[in-house]
Amino acid sequence: MKIAIAGAGALGSRFGYMLHQAGNEVILIDNWVDHIQAIREHGLKMTIDAETFTAEIPIITPQEITSDQTVDLVIVFTKAMQLDQMIQDIKPIMNDDTDILCLLNGIGHEDIIAKYIDAKNIFIGNTMWTASLVGPGHSKSFGSGSINLQNLGEGQEIEAKKIAACLSEAGLNARFTDNVHATIYLKACVNGTMNGLCTILDVDMATFGETNQAHEIVTTIVKEFAAVAAHENIELNVDDAVAFIEKCYDRQTIGDHYPSMHQDLIRNHRMTEIDYINGAISRKGQKYGVATPYCDFLTQLIHVKENIVLK
Structure with a gap:
């Protein structure tokens, strides 16, 4: 699956790394210049339970997105106050078949996304995975976590379960729920x-x-x-x-x-x-x-x- 991580901070980097390792085609999107430069020069460093790995994953700014970079799934990991602008900026990477999964902390983010994206393509959830940034280009995490997700639009349960399966195949322990x-x-x-x-x-x-x-x-x-x-x-x-x-x-x-x-x-x-x-x-x-x-x-x-x- 072609997957974009919109907001490649600590947790976005962890998800991007795990999805990349599972064989998905992943692209990271972020605005932090030092972070972007570090990943481009040295790869994404990921420390998991005291062991450090490196992966070569492409990373771009929202301004560098072109219309030929469309993806199957966007997972949003921005800060809540950055969500509105990020959704506007990443529109070129999305087509009518692109799904967006919001796993942000807090409440009510689907209302912002729905201003720009059709409800049938919106999926919301929460995650108990944790991570922190050691520095630019280096995310650290320990322990395990889980994801609960649900479709926002009616009749999209099969698609929601497909997304959950993709995440679980990457070891992210995702499950569909009808009461997200x-x-x-x-x-x-x-x-x-x-x-x-x-x-x-x-x-x-x-x-x-x-x-x-x-x-x-x-x-x-x-x-x-x-x-x-x-x-x-x-x-x-x-x-x-x-x-x-x-x-x-x-x-x-x-x-x-x-x-x-x-x-x-x-x-x-x-x-x-x-x-x-x-x-x-x-x-x-x-x-x-x-x-x-x-x-x-x-x-x-x-x-x-x-x-x-x-x-």
């Missing part, structure tokens, strides 16, 4: 706790989880997510979600990982996606008349941190 919004909300709970809290406290997930206050804070935030989800006819079991989040504390799996928001703001001095995670719950809470004080405050704290770090 529930899994998206579950992943959003992970991001809505681990991302903001670890960024504010400047710790990895295990260190946060070892504190006496972790369980109560996480439970309170998840309750806010669940209350909002209920207004969208999505059932989110609070106890199950909290237990799922607390698995992240295990140092034998991903406990030593610093979430992507920490990588963005603390390590790389870039804006965060807080407005598309906790901020999205705050906005939906206002819409539905649901109080979300923890999400409101955490969103404000991250913006304060952005002002301090990025001034």
Whole structure:
């Protein structure tokens, strides 16, 4: 399959590498000049569980796309605030048969994609794979993960299962679900706790989880997510979600990982996606008349941190 990775950062690089190794024709699309130059000169370096590999995978900027580079599938891994522009920029690589799979953190991204792409070609999901950038051209990851995905357009279940099969053949453990919004909300709970809290406290997930206050804070935030989800006819079991989040504390799996928001703001001095995670719950809470004080405050704290770090 011809596959484009739109947003070849830490996780995009991991997906691109694994799909390439499985025999797919992969092209990476990104805007980071140093990253692009490093991959072009030295190949994509991928460290998986302490072992480093190198793969020669083509990488271009969105501006370098030409109409003869059309692909079968685009997997989007941009930051949420970059999604709209990326979809506009990559239109030349897509035709009427090109599918697009969005695996971004946060909620509601399909509404942006649907402005430019027919619903029959849009597939949405979430992933529990993790990764971080060591530096330009070098992604690092450990542990395993999974993907849940679903078609947005009616009658596209067979195509969704075909995409899931392609990803699974690359070792990415993908599965089709007919209730992807529930899994998206579950992943959003992970991001809505681990991302903001670890960024504010400047710790990895295990260190946060070892504190006496972790369980109560996480439970309170998840309750806010669940209350909002209920207004969208999505059932989110609070106890199950909290237990799922607390698995992240295990140092034998991903406990030593610093979430992507920490990588963005603390390590790389870039804006965060807080407005598309906790901020999205705050906005939906206002819409539905649901109080979300923890999400409101955490969103404000991250913006304060952005002002301090990025001034």
